[in-house]
Every structure is written in structure tokens, then in C-alpha cells.
Amino acid sequence: MKNPKLKAFVGRNGSWLFAGIGCIVLWILMGLFGSGISLRSLIDNAYTASFLAIAGLAQMLVVTTGRGAIDLSIPGMITLGAYTCMGICNGQNSMIVPALLVVLLEGVIVGTLNSAMVIWLKIPAIIATMAMNYMIVTVTMLVNNQFNVFTIPPILKNIATFRIATVPVMVVLVILLAALIHFMLTSTTYGKSLLSMGQNQEAARLAGVKIIKTEMITYITAAVLAGIAGALISARVTGAYLGMGDNYQMESIACIVVGGTLMSGGRANAAGTLVGSLFLYLIISCMQLMGADAGMQSVVKGALIIIVLLIGASDNNSRREKKYRKTVNKTA
Amino acid sequence: MTTGAQEKQEDRIPLIQADHFRKVYFPTVAVDDISISIYKGDILALVGANGAGKSTLTKALSGVINCDEGELYVEGKEVDLSSYSPLTARKLGIRVVHQELSLCKNLTVYENFYVEQPQSAKGSNWRKKARQMAKEALDKVFPEHGIDVNAGLDKLSIAQQQMVEIARATCDPDMRLMILDEPTSSLPAEQTGQLQDYLMRTAKEGMTYIYISHRLNEIMTIANRVYIMQNGNKKWEGSIHETSEEHMVALMGEGIGSGEAVTECGEYTPPEPNEDVFVKCDGYTTQALHNIKFEVYGGQILGLTGLEGNGQLDLLQEIFKKAGKQISGMQIKGTVAYVAGDRKKEGIFPLWSIADNQVITKAAHGGLLRHLSKEWLEESVGYWYDKLHIKSDGPEALITSLSGGNQQKVLIARALVADADIILLDDPTRGVDQPTKNALYELFREAASNGKLVIWRTSDDAELEFCTKLLVMNSGRVVGKFEGDTVDHGKIMSLSFTSEEKKNESGDEKRHFQMPGFLFALIAMIVIYGVCATRSPLLLSTYGVQLMVTGFAALVMCALSQTFIIGLSHVDLGVGNFCGLVNVLCCTFLFDNPIMGAVALLVVLAAYPLMGYVICKRNVPAIIVTLGASFVWSGIALSIQSMPGGTCPAWIRSIFYTNTPILNTLCFWLVVFLIVAILIYRSRYGTVLRGFGNNENAMINSGWSRAKAYMSIYLLAGIFALLAGVCTSAINNASDASASDTYTMLSVASVIIGGGYFSGGVVSHFGAVCGAVSLTMISVLLGLFRVSTDYTASIQGLVLILILSLRLLKGRRKTA
Secondary structure (H helix, E strand, O other): OOOOHHHHHHHHHHHHHHHHHHHHHHHHHHHOOOOOOOOHHHHHHHHHHHHHHHHHHHHHHHHHOOOOOOOOOOHHHHHHHHHHHHHHHOOHHHHHHHHHHHHHHHHHHHHHHHHHHHOOOOOOHHHHHHHHHHHHHHHHHHHHOOOOOOOOHHHHHHHHOOOOEEHHHHHHHHHHHHHHHHHHHHHEHHHHHHHHHHHOHHHHHHOOOOOHHHHHHHHHHHHHHHHHHHHHHHHHHOOOOOOOOEEEEEEEHHHHHOOOOOOOOOOOOHHHHHHHOOOOOOHHHHHHHHHOHHHHHHHHHHHHHHHHHHHHHOHHHHHHHHHHHHHHHHOO | OOHHHHHHHHHOOEEEEEEEEEEEEEOOOEEEEEEEEEEOOOOOEEEEEEOOOOHHHHHHOOOOOOOOOOOOEEEOOEHHHHOOHHHHHHHHHEEEEEEOOOOOOOOOOOHEEEEOOOHHHHHOOHHHHHHHHHHHHHHHHHHOOOOOOOOOOOHHOOHHHHHHHHHHHHOOOOEEEEEEOOOOOOOOOHHHHHHHHHHHHHHHHHOOOEEEEEOOOHHHHOOOEEEEEEEEEEEEEEHHHOOOHHHHHHHHHOOOOHHHHHHHOOOOOOOOOOOEEEEEEEOOOOOOOOOOOEEEEEEOOEEEOOOOOOHHHHHHHHHHOOOOOEEEEEEEEOEEEEOOHHHHHHHOOOOEHHHOOOOOHHOOOOOOOEEOOOHHHHHHHHHHHHHOOOOOOOOOHHHHOOHHHHHHHHHHHHHHHOOOEEEEEEOOOOOOHHHHHHHHHHHHHHHHHHOOOOEOOOOOHHHHOOOOOOEEEEOOEEEEEEEEOOHHHHHHHOOOOOHOOOOOOOOOOOOOOOOOOOOOHHHHHHHHHHHHHHHHHHHHHHHHHHHHHHHHHHHHHHHHHHHHHHOOOOOOOOOOHHHHHHHHHHHOOHHHHHHHHHHHHHHHHHHHHHHHEEEEEEOOOOOHHHHHHHHHHHHHHHHOOOOOEEOOHHHEEEEOOOEEOOOEHHHHHHHHHHHHHHHHHHHHHHHHHHHHHHHHHHHHOOOHHHHHHHHHHHHHHHHHHHHHHHHHHHHHHEEOOOOOOOOHHHHHHHHHOOOOOOOOOOOHHHHHHHHHHHHHHHHEEEEEEEEOOOHHHHHHHHHHHHHHHHHHHHHHHHOO
């Protein structure tokens, strides 16, 4: 590669470019095993993946705060979002806006509590959000007892399932959301603050970054996104049920790893998260076409996550960085 | 200067002879051309101002760094420097007591002795031997030290830890030369005296020492030879009788601040003080600072000097933290920007370009949603980027592609771009070449002449010439103030080196009772079980106990497995799924064909050490590897058995789940497994494994293999996870691929509740078991109180947060 800019780009995005190529390979494979290569099959997978992508984007933000932070309350928030939305709407279009406002409010509360535990009680994020997840589950069950959660307001259903000339609205919305988050990360004070504190919190503090504010906003945004994802998922699967978010726990982490987000923080990649979630669903579809059962699909998925990680670790960029982190940890 | 004693030395072969050592940290020459000979029985004092190259020389002699040029002879035999490492240095008998401690804080005192000197505690009863070794070494150097060799290292004061570090080095039987780098910096007066006595006594017996200290009176007491370094070169060498404190201070002060740099940069007249920007301290006092008084205004360059670690950095940090706040004793007007001294640790953002690094402080101002356009970025970067002549492929290049000096320019540009009124500089020219330094000096002057206030902590005494005002600090106090051209290097040296009488703190302050880490979990378990028992006395019967054990057995085993992993500062996100997979294998393959089943179990078990190997060799995060593995485990389990079913082999049930006259065998097994886990961790190699969880580098330097340690820990974790699956099979007499999934996160929670930490290798198997039991019993408790099961999860979460918050309070009290 002669072009240094291209080289830098590939260096920065190596792991998800690889996943992107993987997506194309899988798509072609799918065509070979199935009914020929068609754009339709890709779009269908993108549609399924778009729900995961929202959860993945939420997870990506929290992971980027660094020091091994992971938001384990995302599945709880997805389920709660679904219940709240279904319960309040009760099939009426007119109630969608109030319902979404309540979801928003819940997200703000959950995110604030999460970040408060991390910042002031100094509980590791992974434990704090896990405890939060338990509490959300309880709230969800209480909601469950109060409301009818199996009638979907038509507009929400349309958003979740409507297609414009074979392109699902959801896919477009998720791409727009990713674009917005990409913009936030690259071109706003918030993004610079988040990415800097994820790389080195002490350096960020000394550079004058408002760490507490940034961290709180990140947890809140993640919780709100997860809640909205829940509302949309429930519209797609026509109803809310307990444990509906559980699958998103590990998959939201998997898709950002594939997407080139650093688990140690400081580097996020919104586009990569989209590719990562598509990649995970293409594997499943491909395996289904090949006649593999759910178990085999999971095995291949797990193996690929590790392989992508090992490939990512081999590029010089991250090696240099690891060396750097080691010295930081040593001195810290 | 040849004395009789020295003539005698000339005839002898030096113990260690270093010839023409040179080490360059581009662009700084840390050690220029040093030749030094140390004879048997010498106590050689190595003296020099900050940055003279003492530490670099020490590191080169002990193999921590490889020098660029030079030869090393030990008793006249040349040493191959290309393969010289701390380990080979130790084999040659060279040992260093570093300023930073290389102890494992999660081990006890005698265990720290053991992991570094395993050969001295061979044979049976190594604990007794190690204890004895520790006690003897401590008694030998520090009589009446008051250190309990059984105490955990984290329970000792810094002074006591330093005593342990010194004593540990002395008990190496192969040691011939010991290098002590500022050994007394945190020792109380009594122990300092004891150490000096010990050194002098053993030197007479033939041991050799290099002693580095800023305390010249100490040197006068113990050393027989003095070697003074300046700017990486020898300044003076001779017998102690030929020198004195005044002489040494004079020699160190000579030749610095010759005005070379200043003449190059020209004269500077400070502008009229800018009254809109100021820092005023009037008796400001913190833990590290005492009664600080000074006033500075915009337009001035305030230098903070003195020996490193005497409060200059604390003062700088306080000004940064307190800016914009109203506090007594310090008034600050104006915005501040901080230029970090330790670039790698607290300066650069390594994933970012030069441009991003340069604008972060400016970008961080204002509302979080402020849009930072491309034009804004270019505009912010351009001016200073050009002005500072940063050598690079353009502002979009990665900051890590720059040399140290250019990185430093970017960091200074960061403060200048932000246009802050007060610029705090923490030794910004460390490791920067002279032309760049001159450019930076110009910048500081320009900033000051524009009405900004520059506060500059420097370790390079030549730079004091650039300051319009100077504070000399010693032990957190301002001991000297200079203004204008009155800088007197000799005076500064003597002010800095004057050590006031050492406070005679007793070595064993702060020794109050320490709660064991598992205490909260134990109390929680007893309380929950007790409350349950008041509701249902049945729980106190053997039947009740057995019923409960059946409920928490699998989680307890997973928690034991997770304890090993978290003890290494990793997390296993696949333990629950692994347990499920083993459950399925037991109830299908093992039931159908014992041999095939056993092989299958061994194959999946082998995956654990393999994961450990991959994590070690490829340096990948354990959390992702185990996450990926969790998909593989649950996938294989689902492929083998898509619906719950199967039967547990009868022999497993008869071993693990049979009623005996007293209790079910499962209860016994759990106790056995717990004891085995604890014993493994307390064994010789288990102690080493714990050491790896806390201070990996110290363990590697002591000669232990990292790969072997990782694989052992993962294998242990795998075995316990496997047993968890076996127990599940025995209890349920059937298998369900996904029934154990929740154990993954619950086991992590159990370990943390049980007093474990995610980093530092602090874990407790017993605590983890208590945690696992508590978490399981909460649901029983709520059931007994007829609380709807809806609340179970939430109360589990609340208990988790409550216990961890209590722990935080406990931790606060400890640090307070």
C-alpha cells in the first residue's frame, strides 16, 4: 500500500474490514448453498441484524469509557423497554409518544444509577451493571403483571417491519443512528472526551476533560438506546416476553469486538459495529442454509470471534499499543 | 589523590568493572561515557543531581536495560552484554533494591521471600523454612523490626515494605554486589541507622555495595568511596576522606547554569505583572504540603525546584485541581492548562493523531454537544503546529510515530492552543534535545510576555535561569525564594540537600486489626441462613442442609473455578456454559460409553490450558477469548443434546450424590473441593500463581515462566468447572445444556462479594463460596417470607451493591 492515508485507515479499521470481507464471503456462500446470490438475502440479514446493531452501539459507548467497562444491563433494558412500550401503548398509535418518553425516562434513571455506582461507589462496571440488570428484571415483572403486552400499535409495527422498495425502514434508521453516533464521536466535545478518557483516564483528567459528565452521559445514552431497541424488537416479534433481551448480552459484546472496538476502551467504531452485527447474523443464516443446527451455529460464531480477535491482535498497531498499556499499568 | 588504600586496590582485580558505558534515550544521552570499578568490600556512594544518570547506570549494571556501548567485567571475566538480563545479573551475584518496590502485595512477607528465593526453601515444610529465612534476614538487618512475617504485605506501612525489600535481597546466598537505590527514602531514622550498621558490618566481611542517596550525611557516615556523576559523565571519584558534604555540593553545583542556553535564547525582561491572572497561596497546607506561601502574577515564570519528590509536583497538581474553586489558603484567577511530565503515563493519547492530541484541551471546554468541525480543527491545529516545527508526516500522523521531544511539543501546544491563562509545566523538557529545548524556552517566554502565568516544575537546574521567580522546595515546604537574577545554584543545592532531622516514627505505626476479605460474605451467609432457619427450623436439620447444598453446589464449584481466574486478574465469561457442556457430556457420552465419555471430557478440559496459552502468547484480552469460548461450549452442548434429557451414569451418582447416615456425599465433596482449592493456592506453586495475579513483572524477573503459570491457572479453573458439571449431573440425574448459563455472572459476583478484586490478585476461595451460598440463599429467604419471586433477582442485585459499598467504606477508612 503506497498511500499512507489508506494504510492508516486499514491499520485503524483492520479487524472490521476483515469482518466486512467475511460478510461478502458469507453472502456469496449463502448464495451458493441457497437460491443463488441475491441482494434480497443480504437485506434480510441486515434487517435482522439491525436490532442487534442498536444494542451493539449502546455497548460500544460503554466499553469505550475504558478500564474494562461492560454494560450488562442492556438485556434488562431491552426487555423493560419492550414491556413499557407495549404496556403503555396497548395497541394505540396515540400512546406511542408518551410510551417512548417513559422508555426514555427509564433509560435516564438506569444510566444515572449505573454511572453513579461506577463513579462514586467505585464498583466495577461489570458488577454494577449486572446488579442493575437484576433490578430491572424485577421492575419488568411488575410491569408484566399490570399490562397487556401483546397488542402492538400499528405505527410502531410499521417502523419495525415496513419496507420501502425492499429496503426495511429499520435498516435505514439504524444506519442513520450509527452515522449520528459516528458524528458524535468524531466531531463533538463529547466524542473527544469519551475517546480520550477511554485511552487514559488520568491523561484525560489532566487535559481538562470533564470525566464524570462524559461517563454519565455515556451510560445514560446506552440505557436509552437499549430501551428503544427493546420497543422495536417487541414490535417485530409482536409482543414482549421475559428474557427477550438475554440473547443480546453476549452478542452485543461479540459484535463490537468483530467491529473493531477496543475492549480496553478508547477506540470505537460505529460502522464496524454495524458490520459486526451483520457478520454474526450472516454466519447464522449461512449455517442454517448448510443445514447446521443451532449448536453448530453457536460453535462457529464463538470460534470466529476468537479468530477475529487473534487477527486483530497481530497487526502492529495494537501490539504497540498493548506495549504502551503495559507500561501504563506497570507505573500506575 | 592516591592514598595507600587505593594503591592496594589497584593491584586487585575489581569485583565489577564497567568500561565506557553509554546509553542514549534518543535524543537524550543518559549515560555518556562511564567507567567505574568496584572492589570487594567497597561501599561506593553514587551521587549526583537529578537526571545525572545514576538510575540509568544502575539499570544497566543490573541488566534491566541494555546499554548501547560498553564492556562489563566480573572478577576480570568479560560478560556478554547482548544477553545480559536481570536474571543473568542475579546469577553473577548482582542485585538491586529499586526505589519502586518489586514485591507482591497480595502475598505475606515470608511468601514474598519464598517466590524470590525458592531454592532456599527446598524440601518438606517450605513454609517453615521461608518463615525462618524471612525472620532471620529481617532480624539480621533490622533488629527489633516489629514486622510479623506472617502478615500480608498490604498490611505493612511503606517503610516496612521497604525493609522487607531490602532484607529479602540480603538473603540471596549468591549475592556479591548489592545496589541500593535511595533505600532510606521512606525509612525512619532508627531503621536507617540499622541499615547503615548492617552495610558497614557486612562490607567488612567482604560484601560489596553501591549506595545511591541524596542524603549526603548518610554517605559521609557509611561510604568509603564516592563517585559523583553529572550529565551522564564522571565528575569526580575518590576516597571519602578526600571529600566533605560541602565539597560534594560544590562539585554538583559546578558547571550547571553556565548560561549557555540562556545566551542562545537571549535576554528576557518580564512584562509588567498582569493582575488579572494570579495564584496566591497563603499558608496552604495538605498532606504533602506545609504552609505554602507565595504570590505570582501573569507575565511571570515561576520555577519550582528542589530534589524530586519534595512537594513540587503536589503543588502543581493542587493548583490544577483547585482552579476555579473557592478554597482557603489558595486563590487562583484564570483558566489553567496542565502539561504532563510523564508523557506516556499521563500525557499522550496513543491511539490518536497529532492533531487530536493537540486540540483535546481546547475541545474539552464548553458544552459536551459542541460541534468541532474540520475547519475548527484545522484552525486550532495549524498555527501552533507550524510554529513548533513538529517533525512528522503531517498533523494526521499518529502521535506515537513522533520522537519523545516532538511528542512533548505537541503536549505543550495542547496547552497553548487552549489559550489558558495559567500554564502548569511538569518537567516538560525531560528527554528533549537541546535545540528543541531552546525552542520550548522561547515559547514559555512568549507565553509569559503575553500576560500568561507559567508555573514550571523542573529537574534540570540549567532551566532555572529562565524563571523570573523561584521556589525551592524541601519536604513539602518552601525553603527558599529567589527573584530575578539572584539565582544562586550553590544556595539552591544546599537548601535542597539539607535534610532536617528525620522524624523518628516507629516502624510499626498503623497496625490495627484488619478484617479478612471474606468477612462480609461470611456474615451475609450466616445472617441469611440464620434468618431462613428462624422461619423454617427444618433448615437446621441434616435434611434441610442437604436440600440447600443441592441448590448451591454447582454455583459454588463454578465460583471456585472463577476464583482462580480472577486471582490472575482475568475474567472467565464461559464458566457457566462450560459447566453445562460437561453436564451434557456426562449424561450422554459418558452414560453410553464410559471410555469415549472420559476422552470427550478430557478433550474439552484441555481447552482451558490452551486458552491460557493463547492469552499469554498473543496478549489478547481473556474476557473475549472466554466469551468466544462460551459460544463454543453452549454450541457443542446444544448439538449433542438439543432438549434437556439424558441420564447420569450411576457410578457418578453413587460417588457424588448418595445418602450416608450423616449427610449426603455431595456435602462432603464440596468441603473437600473447597479445602483442595485453598490448599492448592497455599502450596508452593500456588503461591507463585498468586504472585502472578499481582505483580507479573516481579515474578518474571524472579525467573518464573508466565506461560506455565497461565496454563496452570486455566487448567485448575477448568478442573473445577468440570467438577461443577459433574455435580450438576449427579444432582439432576439429567442434563440441560443451558441450565447453567446464569452461573457465569453469578460466579463472578460470588468472587467479588467474597472479598475478591478484579485486579491485584486479591481473592478468597472461602469468601467466594460464602458469596455463592449467599446469592443462592437469597431466593430461599424470599420464598420463606412469601415475597413474590419477582423480587428475587432485584434483591440479589441490591445485596450485591450493598456489600460492595460497605467494602468501599472499609477501604476509605483504611486509606484515610
